[in-house]
Amino acid sequence: MSTGVYTDSSGKALTDYPQPSLAVDTAVLTVPGDERRLGVLLVRRDGANEQVGLALPGTFLHEEETLAEAVRRSLRDKVGLPAEVVPQQLHVFDRPDRDDRGWVLSVAHVVALPWQVVKPVVVARPDDLEVRPVDDVSGLLFDHDEIVRRATEWLRSAYSTQPDPSHLLADELFTMRRLQQLHEAVAGRPVSSSDTFRRAMEPHLVKTERRTEGSIGKPARLYRRR
């Protein structure tokens, strides 16, 4: 690590420059089982020094920690989510006045989790936590509306070419219809055509010989991830 003061090209020591605080804020996306829409997890902030209102879960970066670790820590400590998540970096928000408590930059992240994982934490703390459809989100604290917008765009783009890249479908086996419904929930609109959807997804999946049982109508073929 640093063994002494070093200077930049203007001869100023690094520590002479006030540096910003660095935060991470994370859009946790999920599709609630009942509703067929993509949702984002929000936390109510009303601590003594915090601004009051809804926001994304976040925290300040701790010493020697990576951004991904800070994201995992914030999701574990503030929400109660498991620590195995792999967050995706989105963008650094750097407006000097974005946080009126001080000079705080935020590295926005996104992670998508199955409803089975998110539901228990929301049920456990209904006064603190809430899942809201991404297309209805507005009025969040700081610039978190914009983070949700970017996170949504990122996930929708990822789902446009690959079958469930974020494993929102927790089941090992699933029908083409179930996959399509998930993709429609993520996209926020019906797929252009079932035919095209099937043709686009089949090459990326393993076609099993198993079928659904007990459902109404002709039993559907079950697929597996490749």
Next chain:
Amino acid sequence: MSTGVYTDSSGKALTDYPQPSLAVDTAVLTVPGDERRLGVLLVRRDGANEQVGLALPGTFLHEEETLAEAVRRSLRDKVGLPAEVVPQQLHVFDRPDRDDRGWVLSVAHVVALPWQVVKPVVVARPDDLEVRPVDDVSGLLFDHDEIVRRATEWLRSAYSTQPDPSHLLADELFTMRRLQQLHEAVAGRPVSSSDTFRRAMEPHLVKTERRTEGSIGKPARLYRRR
């Protein structure tokens, strides 16, 4: 700005947490007029406190400055480039040991500039500055190889659907062939087919009635940006 100490959820004041220094590093991409390959601008670092070797131009974030402003300042002060550039954020590099001078996070940026703009500064300071083909870059300081890789990927992706989105072609009028040669330089390989290239680009351009003059072969139609 901050009116007093505030605390996080564990009751610790923000200033109790050591915070990292925040740097910006920028991949300046260009296509040298003679060579038909995409290049990146490198600076030789050999100051007293700096590591010795080739790296991207960068700087530390100053107080109340945005990241884009820091990028412009670093390009102006360390390279001599004009200040009107619009940098694109790529990724935050956060390995705690990525800079052995201390805990430094870097927000990597990319910007593409016409050779007419880059050439003068390289010619003026041949011992400090160098443009090297992106596909030949390796052994840069810190994790700058990775930044160049990401910057290249970003630019190539941008050029795959739009005609010269970064205005690397400084001329107002240009032939389809010239545009294609630029795109081939950026992509690092020939376009799959001139026919397809023309068909993909024409809708995004204005077809003028002017033609090239004095060139060998049939004079080519000139196009303009929309």
Next chain:
DNA sequence: CAAATAGTGTCTCTTAGACAGTATTTG
């Protein structure tokens, strides 16, 4: 006129989209 480059016409193959018609289940 030969060489060089630009531009057009058109054929084939693939894919998207639409949709009719068949298959297999539940109740």
Next chain:
DNA sequence: CAAATACTGTCTAAGAGACACTATTTG
């Protein structure tokens, strides 16, 4: 058997890619 859902086959339109052929210049 009616209703519901799954699946197949096939037609059409649009686009990608290939390429022959025509056009217009220089030397």
